Amino acid sequence: MALSVLCFASWGDVFGPRVEVDLPAGATVGDLLTHLSSRPEARRLPTPVVAVNRRYAAADVSLSAGDEIAIIPPVAGG
Amino acid sequence: MALSVLCFASWGDVFGPRVEVDLPAGATVGDLLTHLSSRPEARRLPTPVVAVNRRYAAADVSLSAGDEIAIIPPVAGG
């Protein structure tokens, strides 16, 4: 399953605004985080959460090709 | 001891902006309130506090001729 993942802030600096990921069908948000965090370039990045279709998603949520998926590092608005 | 007492809001409506009061030397804030509240026209007025020289004064504070004395009905600023 090919996923296109949006990256922001420090994650965007390292991975670019969009990173392509290939995961087995039925992979979850947790699987995606495990996959990306295991990459060497992610070692010094802050732990992110994931948004699916513009809503925060828990680790057990399943991903589908076509979802709008985003890596959300710690937010600092306001 | 002749005192000139400022009155505001509902008390000003009844007594006018300034009421002259004669009390024994050494009279206190409490004596002044007792004196004014005993007047028949004060019967329907809300219970006030007293300011002496532009500060709130407790009942046991002594009054002197020359003090700036004011009757302060319940305040409603803001």
Added chain:
Amino acid sequence: MRCAVVARPLDPAALLAEVTSPAVGAAVLFVGTVRDVNDGKPVVGIDYSAYGPMAEEELARIVGEAAERFGTGQIAVEHRTGTLGLSEASIVIAVAHARRAPAMDAQRWLIEEIKRRVPIWKREHYADGTREWVDPTAASAEVAS
């Protein structure tokens, strides 16, 4: 720090600008306005009157206490007197602080102390032509704005 009791319309944006500086991270503004109903009765306007000299002195004492209590001198307060129509501002409180929590704490403390202590009174004008001094201590008084 600045405070005043004035007889002209208030300018909230001016007070906000007055307290802002590069050293602050948050600025908050409180604006009290004339509401069209109080205690269930339709209101068309309010006369605000003050014991002017003491009102300004008491306001200055409150602002000084807030500065010490919340750790900021960036405070400006104006209270208006005279006859106000619906939606007109009777009070503007501006506070700025390096951090947002004490700015908001100071805002709330200031409006509560001002309502409790500053010798200012309001007489509401009702739609039926009657007028009445508002007594927040009266049993029937609604929790006032």
Added chain:
Amino acid sequence: MRCAVVARPLDPAALLAEVTSPAVGAAVLFVGTVRDVNDGKPVVGIDYSAYGPMAEEELARIVGEAAERFGTGQIAVEHRTGTLGLSEASIVIAVAHARRAPAMDAQRWLIEEIKRRVPIWKREHYADGTREWVDPTAASAEVAS
């Protein structure tokens, strides 16, 4: 209710006017501004960036929740993105309510929820020329404004 993420300077007075009406007795404004120091380091500016579409949707959800929780639809929020200099406003929150206490409660709830949930990030520019993404979850992070 209205909220937006915008790339232009914010106008606090316009948002205040937007929420005021004859039915309200109190209007409050929160303005977050760029402060000249954070965590002990001199700051000369901040880049704000957003996951735009989600930021606007999450902001709208927060504003809708506040309206229900505090009982007022008189809420306007704007968050700015781009490069801001010292004292420039990054966020303006305006809330009006019939009564003052829920107006101030809503103001505080809104800024805390927005800081916690809206996908917006800031990169501080320091006086020494370095830049750094601010991570409020990092151990060294000061209680931020």
